[in-house]
Amino acid sequence: AAEGADLMKATQLKARKKLLRFQRSKIHDWGLVALEPIEAEDFVIEYVGELIRPRISDIRERHYEKMGIGSSYLFRLDDGYVVDATKRGGVARFINHSCEPNCYTKVISVEGQKRIFIYAKRHIAVGEEITYNYKFPLEEKKIPCNCGSKKCRGSLN
């Protein structure tokens, strides 16, 4: 019974959302910082937003661009669907890109709903900024990358 409880506790620890804070980032404007140590493969946070169909996301993206909001809080899924965290989203929308990220994203269907979960690739120390690879498609108009990592590709797209 004891080991069962320990296993339960360990699982909860791994699955529990981590203590994070959004604050000024060295990479860009605002970012998300770890307030507690995070172990490799721990669940960090879910990228929460509205799941919208490809056509709707194109319309919204044009609208945001017109409003000068630029690359808004849109997280594109492989099938063209988009999770839009602009109006209603969690703090995960403040996570910046890195060419050597300390996290990775996983899209998991839960009751038919696609959701984006962010996990640690490695141990993350207190105070470290949470990052993942945006995997933006290559584009003409480059967004210069400021991740500062040795293997930086120089741009996000």
Ligand SMILES: Nc1ncnc2c1ncn2[C@@H]1O[C@H](CN(CC[C@H](N)C(=O)O)CC2CN(CCC(c3ccccc3)c3ccccc3)C2)[C@@H](O)[C@H]1O
């Ligand atoms: N490694 C990197 N190197 C260089 N640049 C990087 C890197 N990683 C991320 N970025 C930048 O961050 C972007 C991703 N970003 C991640 C978080 C970001 N740091 C932030 O501080 O918001 C979320 C988007 C930034 N936008 C802000 C909209 C906001 C707004 C609009 C106008 C003026 C002020 C603010 C807005 C406000 C209200 C409603 C809707 C939108 C959304 C990338 O597209 C890139 O531009």
